[in-house]
Amino acid sequence: MYYIAKRLAFYVLAAFVAITVNFFLPRLTPGDPASTIVATYSTSLNAESLAALKAAYGLTDEPLLQQYVTYLGNVLRGDFGRSLSNFPAPVMAVIGAGFGWSILLGLTSVLLSFVLGSVLGAIAAWRRGGWFDRLTPPVLLFLGSFPYFFLALLLFYVFCFKLGWFPMGNAYSSVNPPALNLQGIGDILMHLIAPAFTIVLVSLGPWTLNMRNAMIGVLSEDYLTLAEAKGLKPRRVLLSHAVRTALLPNITALGAAVGAVFSGQLLTEIVFTYPGLGYALMRAVSAVDYPLMQALFLIITLSVLAANFLVDTLYVLLDPRVRTGGEA
């Protein structure tokens, strides 16, 4: 329990630091939102409107420290203000629109690459030295080291544009979200396949390699030799003894991967016009939309922290050394 409390305190501190960096970082980037807005719409604006606009948007010239205190208060109340690039929509409305889709795409692809990678790694290790083992890791590593944007565009071009197997964008066919019946879910899945598949393709390598290496280590352990000597079926040895143990490092990695869902799939969402938060983030940064940027960075940071905390807690359950000694 002491261990968890200690970790929790650490995460609260980390969150505070993150919130602070979150406030100052966008303000250090060059550019000023009001000028940007004027520039984009300069045909309908004049210089005189600039001051009025700044005031209306709440872009004050107060000292940074004072702004920081106001910001902290607002964050505690869950008030992120109005998005400048989607004015006058509140930041939470912009985020609400994409949040669920980012989670759906992110979790689907992370879980798929985790499961697929672990299975492939296990098979490769079990048949160590065979053609499958010799072929799989290099191919996957090659795919993973490909420039991602290019690979995604290539897949978009071939499968969505040329062959027309998958839709060229969006998360579902209708304009209003579909009903959650068989047809609606099928439609959502159809739109999910291409973007999720590209993420799985490039991220499969590490999962497979880690699993393979862990398995090889486990397979040389005495208790497996004993299990085999006992006369257990190889299938049983593989599944209930080797895989279960070898899976532990990948589960740790799963925590980190789940935490990185929002930040990790920006390019996918852009290439496949998937309505997640990736594009919102890019737009927020290019439009110097402080309020939206801050809220998005906060979500990213907090989800990474939360996932890590989850893994930390899981460790207590999985690793007896942590429970007794407090050292991971």
Added chain:
Amino acid sequence: MRTSLRALALGALASVSAFAVTAPALAEVPLDQLVRIVAEGGNSFTRTFNPFSPTARWVSTRTMYEPLMIQNYATGKLDPWLATAYEWSADALSLTVTLRDDVKWSDGQPFSADDVVFTFELMKANPGLIGPAAGAFGQYLSSVEAVDAKTVKFTFSSTYTPGLYSLVDQFIVPKHVWKDVADPVTFENPDPVGTGPFTTIDAFGTDRYQVTKNPNYWQPLNIEGVFVQGFNGNDQVSAATLSGNLDWGGLVPDPDVTFVPLDPEHFGYWWPRTSVVLLLANTTDGALGDTVVRKAMSMALDRQRMINTGVWGKSVAANATGLPEAPFKDWLDPKVIEAGASWVSMDPDAANKLLDEAGYAKGADGIRVGKDGKPLKYDIIVPSGWNDWVSACQIVAENLKDIGIDVTLRTTTADSWTNSTFTGQFQLSLGTAQRTATPFEFYRNNMATTSVKPVGEASPNNQQRYGDPKVDELLAKFAGSTDAAEQKAIIAELEGMFSAAAPAIPLYEQPDWGLYNTRRFTGFPNEQDPYAPLSLQMTNGPLLVWPHLARRAD
């Protein structure tokens, strides 16, 4: 472990079902009845249709709310819209506008002079509201009143006839709705009431929405509405355009090669030129403040190469007045254009000679040295990804090297580029001329002292910081006149002054991108039928187009 996986899967499912629960039950107009266009940028839409927001949803000012009159950049005329006529008083201090009779708001209430007065009063009371007439009260307008239900009178505090275009261009909102809005600046306006052709939002998703007919529209319409799609990048827009999934809009590179051949019977484009690309030199920066240097730079430039590489040959070099030809053909003085032709044509030898004679001798490294002893070394800044401009800047840098001026190309983010140019903290950059009804704004924005802001202070125009008091006088004379012949003479004089001083270096005319696909809808403007601009980006332009479109009979 197994349970945690299940929890994650459930979480994913729950996040989807959250959407289904909030989905409003609306009868969507079938997609094949709607004109499909590209949205203003990206996805993640929110249901906000406040037309006064500088980042207003595209449809707000192109389908929902309408102005009194529309400046038609394709024909150069002021087309009557919610108003049918205007008249100046003899002293040009008041402007009387007559409203159309048969107009109703989309909720059935009659449109009247009260709505027009209310809109202007609303903007006066809330400076954060953005629109064509924002700032009018501060500059020249003193009051707006309803003479009767169909007549509005604008009273001016000082003569300013170009104000006409800003006033009649202002979109009008209904008083009976907006009078109850607590804060019009932050009002989200999710269910708009307007006079425009399409005001009903019958379907709204995070990355697409559709807006359908205003049941009370004052003109006959042959289409049901528009389907607005969000795309996350140019590649995605191109893919949708080339596969025929868009009816209107989009930009594809070199359409004669990539687009039209795919379906020559239905695919078309029209790029009228209503603006000019300018090379801007910061006149507060040493030698760049010298007219001779700017003219020599201009003479070193290969404009045809910029046109060929940047816009696939679909433009012409700009003339010495800085004005685009098509929209201002009645204003251009052929004598100025002829006399100034030499400084906007490529002649590096003459440019070198000019600089030699003016005392900008070359240093040991071949770079000329300014009168302050500093070598003529400059950075030219351009946003990365603006491909036509990046290639133009590359050519500028190459060409200027030939006359001993060392220019380095620096690409930046669009945002930091904007900030640098607006605040005058740059050396060389590109800019465009605003689309306006008369050349008045072009000369005010490029050479009037009134448009010069100190370096460090942001200004959307006169980024080169060039001001001449004589220009102010001429502009004031123009603004005080309602006589077309007098105004024309003043503009001719300003054209001459522009050509003499070169406050900005005209490069080539800027095409307005626009493509159409007539597989499903016909009636788009084009070269043969130039009744309106084709560009979706032009404020109010699409309003001119909707009544001309019709569903193709199958």
